[in-house]
Amino acid sequence: MNVQATVVGTADLAGVDSDVLVLVLGAAHKVNARGTAAEQLFHAAIKSGDLEPKGGQSLYLHGAQGFSARRVLLVVARDDSVKAFRQAVDGALAALKSRGLKTMAFAALGFGLTDAHAEMLCLSLEHTFYVYRHTKPSAEALRAPAKVQLCVSAEQQASVKTGLRRGHAVAAGVGVAREAANRPGNACTPTWLGEEARRLGREHGLSVKVLDRKEIEKIGMGSFLSVSRGSDEPPRFIIMEYRGGATKAAPVVLVGKGITFDTGGISLKPAPEMDEMKFDMGGAASVLGTMRAIGELKPKLNVVALIPTCENMPSGRATKPGDVVTSLSGQTIEILNTDAEGRLILCDALTYAARYKPAAIVDVATLTGACVIALGHHHAGLFASDDDLAAQLLAASVSAQDPAWRMPLDDEYAEGLKSRFADVANVAGRPGGSITAAKFLHRFVGSTPWAHLDIAGVANKSGAAKGATGRPVGLLTHFLLSRAGR
Structure with missing residues (x-):
């Protein structure tokens, strides 16, 4: 979407030509009856009682005199924070999206706009005008504006342009993730995900390899393949590389869980909401979206994305509870519950990641319902073996407005994963289920700084708003940009 930063003084907003x-x-800003035309408009609306000067309130005016x-x-933001601005813009676009407007202009009164505000405008536009149509061509497409103008001062223009560039890339990445997951x-299917990775590679200068079952077997990913046994759909192992840093610089490796459909296998899930x-595959989708964003922004660092992808289905060939498999690391795993399959494909990908001698590994997965119980649908769960890496990811979650919350990773939580028949069991008891899942993955990363994002509560919404959110593309992109900035 074409979003431009245009220098327009506060006194000149009445002359902005737009639909x-x-x-x-900003709610704290006191408008002046003798101020600019824009301030006078707010002052009259507040004085007449048509608009309350508190966050979330708005007033629609057609043919405002002098404009x-x-x-x-007119929209009132709770304060001048980036979060409040995003909420105000979301509300405005919700009111305007069905009107088919060709041009839009945005401006702030009472506070200055930064690169972060500009980025949120792009994300709000993506969120508002995205419509899933692949298997529903009859869905009415929302007509997005052909031009969006963000009115800023001359002092703000350079920063805002930077934010718009970043926002465009992140929004495009979010769109890729939402479309794939929806x-x-x-x-x-795993095959389609591989083709999508190749498409992104061609369009954005990424090196892409997609390994088939025989190649995965040759590598020795026994844990990954154990999940795919019950399905007729062939598994794929996707490897994407972005090389923007020095040739010998250690890359950051992203790993995305790509279970394209999860029945639970032999440990079959209940039918409701299956x-x-x-x-x-929300983790895989977010990694694809992040690589799309990085391919556009081209930061000076090296990034590798690994996506193990398959279906988890029940059949006569499917892995059974009690089976023992050998992972790529050589560790044997007793599979007590086939519905704890995400960790089984991720552990082999984490072991494979060590081949790159990475500076850090971050895996992303819709891993546990327990994380939803712990954190609900606002924060992603963050587990990390390294405090500095955790701090970087938390800072990125704040700057991207893509919240995460650090969870514990104490060794005591691994006690429940002990097995009499293998090196480790794939599940422990119900208490602390998201933590014991993270402890399972922790076994396969060695000494490399590693973090795990459990996005089960944030990757998609249910009910009337059912659909993918595209999270945490923003968090991951900001994290990688911060690494490049170092």
């Missing part, structure tokens, strides 16, 4: 001018007022814009939408299991198990 709609959205004016965002070139055909419509003016596709049903018969449209988003359709949402198409979202169990």
Whole structure:
């Protein structure tokens, strides 16, 4: 979407020519009856009682006297924070999205706009105008504006342009992730994910390899392959490389869980809401989206993305509870529950990641329902073996407005994973289920700084708003950009 930063003084906002001018007022800012035309408009609306000066309130005006814009939408933000600005813009776009407007302009009163505000405008536009249509071509597409103008001062322009560039890339990555995750299991197969990775590689200068079953067997990924045995769909192991740093610089490795449909296998899930198990490749989708964003922004660092992808299905060939498999690391795993399959494909990918001698590894997975119970649908669960890496990811979650919360990783949580018949069991008891899952993965990373993002509660929504969110593309992109900035 074409979003431009245009220098327009506060006194000149009345002259902005657009189908709609959205004016965002900081709630703490006291408008002056003798101020600019924009301030006078707010002052009159507040004085008449048509608009309350508190966050979330808005007033739509058609043909406001003295304004070139055909419509003016007055919106009050709770404060001047990036989060409050995003909420105000989300509300404005929700009110305007069905009007088919060709041009939009946005401006802030009472606070200055930064690169972060500009980025959030791009993300809000992506969120508002995205419509899934792959298997529903009859869905009415929202007509996005052909031009969006962000009115800023001359002092703000350079920073805002930087934010718009980053926001465009992140929004495009979020779109890739949402589209992939929203596709049903018969449209988003491991084979399709491999083809999508190749497409992104061609378009954004990424090196891509997609390994088939025989190649995965040759590597020795016995744990990964044990999950795919019950399905007729062939597994794939996707390797994507972005080389923007020095030739010998250690890369950051991202690992995304790619279960394109999860029945639970022999440990079959209950029928209600099983359709949402198409979202169990949300980690893979977010890694694809992040590589899309990085391919556009081209930071000076090296990034490798690894995506093990398959279906988890029940059949006469499927892995059974009690089976023991040998992972790529050589560790044997007793599979007590075939519905704890994500960790079985991730552990082999984590072991494979060591081949790159990475500076850090971050895996992303819709791993446990226990994380949803612990954190709900706002924060992703963050587990990390390294405090500095954890701090970087938490800082990225704040700057990206993509919240994460650090969870414990004490050794005592691994006690429940002991097995009499293998080196480790794939599940422990119900208490602390997201933590014991992370402790299982921790066994396969060695001394490399490693973090695990459990996104089970944030990768998609249920109910009337059912669909993928594209999280945590923003967090991952900001994390990688911060690494490049170092």
